[in-house]
Amino acid sequence: MEMAPRHALIFIGGNSPESSVRDHLPEAALVIAADSGWEHATAMGFQPDLLIGDMDSIRPEHLVEAHASDAEIIEHPTDKDVTDTELALQLARKFDYRHIHLLSGGGDRFDHLLAMVHSLVSHADDATMSAHVGDNYVRIVTPREATELELPIGSTVSLIPLGGNAKGVTTTGLQWELKRDTLHSFASRGVSNIATSSEVRISLRTGALAVISTLNKGNR
Structure with missing residues (x-):
């Protein structure tokens, strides 16, 4: 019998995720x-197994709460080379x-959000990486696996190349279909496509894509 995949949820700082x-x-x-x-996880009804970071933004009362829980706490110095998300x-x-899967409500630190998406890509060679950022769902697509989204017809879907050109991009279920096309980095061709089917499929031959859609019940 095939076992269900093991998922990890990561709650990061910034604004609270959408309820x-x-x-x-x-x-x-x-x-x-x-x-x-930590605050976002517990507010959503999750008890973290681990708390990690330099603890420069967690509220003192939540840090006390974490120490009183069964969570393992891994503290890093503030002077470090990577973000707490990484x-x-x-x-x-x-x-x-x-x-x-990462959970973020967004916020005013665009640098952190941009770094977060790139961090997802850096781990996507042998893992399925996704995130909710505000009311957007983000899925990283690499040549390792295609992605499938179940979306209401009319949903906006954007395909953003990361780390270079995305080549051999093929889609089904979108108004402007791609068939072994190239989406160039530093260009906006992949922005604001529209789902014409409740099932959207996206694959590519080389490169990486961030596929971004508005939040809906069918995203996976």
Whole structure:
């Protein structure tokens, strides 16, 4: 019998995730809070198994709460070379989780959000990486696997190449279909496509894509 995939959920800092996201999340085998992500996790009804980061943004009362819980706490110095989000991703990969989902409400640190998406790509060679950012769902697509989205017809779907050109991009279920096309980095061709089917499929031959859609019940 095929075993269900093991998922890791990572709650990061910034604004609180949308409460409606709760219904879209997989059953998590591992819950990691990155610094002030602890507050977001517990507010959504999750008890983190691990708290990691430099603890520069978690509120003192939440840090006390974490120490009183069964969670393992891994504290890093503030002067470090990677973000707390990257530390959490590295930890999930260390435990060999192959389905990793980030939760973020967004916020005013665009640099952190941009770095977060690139961190997802850096771990996508042998893992399925996705995120909810505000009311958007993000799925990283690499040549390793195609992605399938179940979307209401008319949903906006954007395909953003990351780290270079995405070649051999093929889609089904979109108004402007691609067939072994190239989406160039530093260009906007893949932005604001429209789902014409409730099932959208995207694959590519080389490169990486961030596939971004508005939040809906069918995203997976």
